Amino acid sequence: AQRVTQPEKLLSVFKGAPVELKCNYSYSGSPELFWYVQYSRQRLQLLLRHISRESIKGFTADLNKGETSFHLKKPFAQEEDSAMYYCALSGLNNAGNMLTFGGGTRLMVKP
Amino acid sequence: ETGVTQSPTHLIKTRGQQVTLRCSSQSGHNTVSWYQQALGQGPQFIFQYYREEENGRGNFPPRFSGLQFPNYSSELNVNALELDDSALYLCASSNYLGGGDTQYFGPGTRLTVL
Numbered sequence: 001a002q003r004v005t006q007p008e009k010l011l012s013v014f015k016g017a018p019v020e021l022k023c024n025y026s027y028s029g030s031p032e033l034f035w036y037v038q039y040s041r042q043r044l045q046l047l048l049r050h051i052s053r054e055s056i057k058g059f060t061a062d063l064n065k066g067e068t069s070f071h072l073k074k075p076f077a078q079e080e081d082s083a084m085y086y087c088a089l090s091g092l093n094n095a096g097n098m099l100t101f102g103g104g105t106r107l108m109v110k111p
Numbered sequence: 112e113t114g115v116t117q118s119p120t121h122l123i124k125t126r127g128q129q130v131t132l133r134c135s136s137q138s139g140h141n142t143v144s145w146y147q148q149a150l151g152q153g154p155q156f157i158f159q160y161y162r163e164e165e166n167g168r169g170n171f172p173p174r175f176s177g178l179q180f181p182n183y184s185s186e187l188n189v190n191a192l193e194l195d196d197s198a199l200y201l202c203a204s205s206n207y208l209g210g211g212d213t214q215y216f217g218p219g220t221r222l223t224v225l
Contacts (some may be wrong), residue, residue, distance in 0.1 A: 006153075007208065034213070036216075043216050044154070045216070046213055090212075095213055097167065097207060097214070098156045098159065098167050099144070099146075099156060099214060101146075101153030101204075102153050103153045
């Protein structure tokens with residue numbers, strides 16, 4: 001069974017401070033991991049995915065298979081980063097392409 | 112490029128009624144997935160349709176059913192509505208490549224069951 005855990009429901013930081021949103025997963029096969037973001041009154045949108053290894057809006061995430069983690073990091077938070085962040089897992093080569101989401105972390109960046 | 116659209120935006124129904132939600136996929140995409148997002152939780156996978164066939168299903172009862180049409184748009188039908196069905200229903204489209212493809216989400220339909 002696939003499972004994604006985001007241990008923090010709310011993370012509050014000051015502008016310019018480093019940010020780390022935690023994500024742990026459980027999956028027996030080879031996972032593909034994503035971070036989705038939802039800004040206020042907007043739809044859920046892809047922030048980054050593990051396989052592309054891109055840095056989007058200054059965010060990066062490294063897959064650690066030993067610790068089964070995919071934490072999202074940014075060295076200097078901006079107020080516009082305030083949003084709801086969801087970690088999600090898709091099993092490669094599954095029949096279907098089910099995304100399993102964590103419960104989400106609300107990031108608040110204070111001025 | 113047209114993104115994923117969903118209709119209606121909001122819907123209020125009473126227990127026992129039936130509801131149909133609609134989704135138009137992003138152009139060039141052949142797969143539609145449906146998710147239920149209860150308040151304060153992450154989205155939960157309901158099912159996926161690929162080339163008009165169900166291609167995976169989550170832990171939802173049979174009263175949740177769907178269709179995909181030749182133009183890849185899709186419907187989600189829920190029969191015998193229960194209070195717990197109140198949620199945001201999200202549709203996502205993708206180009207199915209056997210797994211791991213990026214899904215693009217619509218704005219959702221907010222369903223309230225009274």
